[in-house]
Amino acid sequence: MKRRPLKLFPSGVLKSRSMEKSVRRVLPRSLLGRSLLIVLIPLLVTQAISLELFYGNFLKVVSRRLSDSVTADIVLSLNALEHLQKRSDKDWFVAQARDHLQLVETWHPGARLRRFGFNHITGPMDDDLAHALDSAIDYPFFVNWKSDPHTVKIAIQLPDGVLDVDAPRKRLDMGQIWLFVGWALSSSILLFVVASLFMRNQVRAIRRLARAAEQFGLGRDIGPIKPEGAQEVRKAAVAFNRMQDRIYRFVSQRTGVLAGVSHDLRTPLTRLRLSLAMMPRNGTIKGEELRQDVDDMIGDVVEMEHMIGSYLAFARGEGAETPEQVEMVPFIEDVVTAARRAGARVESVTVQPGLCVHMRPDAMKRALTNLLDNARRHGGAIAITAYAMQEGICVLVDDDGPGIRPERRESVFRAFESGRGGGTGLGLTISRDIVRAHGGDMELDVSPAGGLRVKLILP
Incomplete structure (x- = not known):
């Protein structure tokens, strides 16, 4: 049985430690x-x-x-x-x-x-x-x-x-x-x-x-606490209020997602159950009828996978990615290229040269992709503009769709509120969460083309 070597400390180190303990007392x-x-x-x-x-x-x-x-x-x-x-x-x-x-x-x-x-x-x-x-x-x-x-x-x-x-x-x-x-x-x-x-x-x-x-x-x-005391203490109180508000909003949104998951997944599961129940137990069936039923069930499974992927992305919050300095010109060009492959009609891209943002690129790419996907489903032609302003970097996404009425512009950011056009209702919610996690904000307005304008402000 091996003995562990004894750790010997110089007498000066022991004296300094004992003196430090005495001072602490x-x-x-x-x-x-x-x-x-x-x-x-x-x-x-x-x-x-x-x-x-x-x-x-x-x-x-x-x-x-x-x-x-x-x-x-x-x-x-x-x-x-x-x-x-x-x-x-x-x-x-x-x-x-x-x-x-x-x-x-x-x-x-x-x-x-x-x-x-x-x-x-x-x-x-x-x-x-x-x-x-x-x-x-x-x-x-x-x-x-x-x-x-x-x-x-x-x-x-x-x-x-x-x-x-x-x-x-x-x-x-x-x-x-x-x-x-x-x-x-x-x-x-x-x-x-x-x-x-x-x-x-x-x-x-x-x-x-x-x-x-x-x-x-x-x-x-x-509730929020009143900032008092020195400037540093006031800043700490303001930061605590902001953190408290973000956490409450985070918890309420995740609670809403969990409440809506069962409702959204119940529809494709019901269709699968009905399809399986209507399939004959005995005898033979025609190949065309079987293929149609299988295609419908595969479509339901794909829809469920898409929903589950959206829910998981929303639950993760894209918070584990390391921020880095990103140039906006190639970044927006990559997002626009992917959106065009998905069927979006992006007709105008105007990005001020030299713009750089310290951000998490994958999370921000998901936020812009959600906005372009919403514009593709609800509108037609899409225009993207990015320029520098006093508050930071402003990114505008305009479409010529029906837009959103002013009284609904705040409610659509809640989970499942914007899912009436065939989506999961989490696109705008996820996008604003990502932007706010970067210290920015997102606003909705009327586009010059008559549709919806989404305004992203990034520090």
Whole structure:
């Protein structure tokens, strides 16, 4: 017993597959969820990049410059107080610093500083100010950010006392960061809500289309659906309505054919049964009488074969043939040649040179052959014209027969409605089905010769 070789996969392939499965478990399964995720992730990434650029560059640079400015004023104050000896001169400088530098300075002779460093707050301001003070002065200090929401209190330990400096918080604080963060968050939420509403409307149209397709697949007549949503979804809805209409028409026509088959085949079968019943059981019969009965039965069998061939062709719909590019001039000439051999009197053939149609040639040849056969049986002289128009290629088949009244021009396309002239009543039905399967249409009108004009429009 042979053993099957084991399939070994590289470790990288196994890891990628397991990672793919993990990602699938995390990702939402619905189209709405995935669409919102596609919107949300780039939105968050762009906002994070913007915040980092603002916080990491602009905010830090400005905060560093503000801290350097306040530190320079404090260093100036320290140097001035160290050089001024008189009490009145120091008081004068303290007043000048309060009025022009916006620094409130208080001298505590003989005091000792109990706390060192600073207490942290959100933002780069505390670190920048502490770093600037540490670089500019050689004395211990403590920065208090939390005791007063409008003032930053700085205590500096000098050799003979403590200098308290109250600096306005607005000279150091960057209040714009909260405005920027608020704007980033609010704009992200607003954009996400708008995208959610928009995507929900789009997904609703897709869900409605999927629900209609499911109901139609279960055989329930839901009628045409209203095209809504984006352009692609509207096109899908229009295509679904057209498909639904074609399928309903196809089913109704095939149902009518099946209902009429028994009626059409019953007549030749009845004649065969009567012919067989009237033949003598005993004795001899004359050869001429037997030959006549046999010829009648052969004619009935030929008629039944013709009917069955028409029914099978109608049931197949000629849909298995592969479409190809066909030149109309030789194509119509072949159809006309075959029709003339069958007894049709085609007197005029006018085809615009250079016409080409992407079609199934055998199916379209059958459609034109049916039209020429109808014109041969109901009319006399036949004229064929083919030319290019805005909608595509137009083919006209005119005869000088009795024509069809306007009130019957739509009903004759139904199965067995046009069979009063000796045919099966499927010629026009099959022809229009073939033309519509190519994306075209067929119309009936009055011929210039007084008979019937059949107009084929092919894309």
